[in-house]
Amino acid sequence: MAKPNKRGKSLWLIGLLIVLFSVGSSIGVYLLMDSQQEASADEEQSEPEEAPDPIFVEIEPFTVNLQDDEYRERLLYVGLSLKVGDDKTKEILEQYMPEVRSRLLMLLSDQEVGALVEPKGKQRLANQILELFDEPLAEPQPTLDITGVLFSEFIVQ
Numbered sequence: 334m335a336k337p338n339k340r341g342k343s344l345w346l347i348g349l350l351i352v353l354f355s356v357g358s359s360i361g362v363y364l365l366m367d368s369q370q371e372a373s374a375d376e377e378q379s380e381p382e383e384a385p386d387p388i389f390v391e392i393e394p395f396t397v398n399l400q401d402d403e404y405r406e407r408l409l410y411v412g413l414s415l416k417v418g419d420d421k422t423k424e425i426l427e428q429y430m431p432e433v434r435s436r437l438l439m440l441l442s443d444q445e446v447g448a449l450v451e452p453k454g455k456q457r458l459a460n461q462i463l464e465l466f467d468e469p470l471a472e473p474q475p476t477l478d479i480t481g482v483l484f485s486e487f488i489v490q
Contacts, residue, residue, distance in 0.1 A: 389414045390426045392434065394486050397441045399449070407446045412486035413437075413462070418478030425477060429470040436465045449489050459484070 394412030401407045417423050426433055440461055448454035459482040466477050 388417045388420065388423050389483070390417055390423050391485075392430075392437065395434070395438065397438055399442065399489070400445050408488075408490045409441055409444065409449065410486060410488040410490070411441065411484065414483045414485060415462075415479050416481035416483060418480055421475060422478045425470065425474065426479075432470055437462065440465060446489060455484065455487065 391414045392412070394410060396408055396410045399407040399409050415426065417426065441458075444458065449458065462482045463479060466479050470477075
């Protein structure tokens with residue numbers, strides 16, 4: 334009779350372990366799901382960040398003579414804006430606008446007509462305009478945060 338009693342105790346112990354394991358697993362799943370719900374509730378409550386207002390520096394349109402292989406007179410009428418990242422850059426560009434316009438005039442008058450009529454040529458020109466500002470306008474000068482060149486008017490004649 335000793336054997337059935339021992340066997341009953343082991344079944345009782347195995348049953349108890351199964352119940353404890355099930356309860357522990359249930360508590361773990363509940364806590365995990367609760368923490369995920371709290372995280373998603375926090376995400377929903379926080380307002381999405383708004384993008385900062387863009388800052389542009391408009392450069393008045395001007396006309397330049399272009400190079401032409403056939404020695405004909407060709408003109409470029411261009412208006413553009415520079416997209417800047419901060420107000421300090423805008424202030425510096427506005428303060429040095431005559432020099433900015435002069436640099437642009439020199440760059441634009443050195444362009445060839447054939448390159449400017451293609452979209453890739455316009456993109457290349459925008460990149461060259463950005464490179465103009467690698468050289469400081471004044472000494473010392475903080476780094477200018479110019480992020481883009483936007484053409485508002487572009488006529489090649």
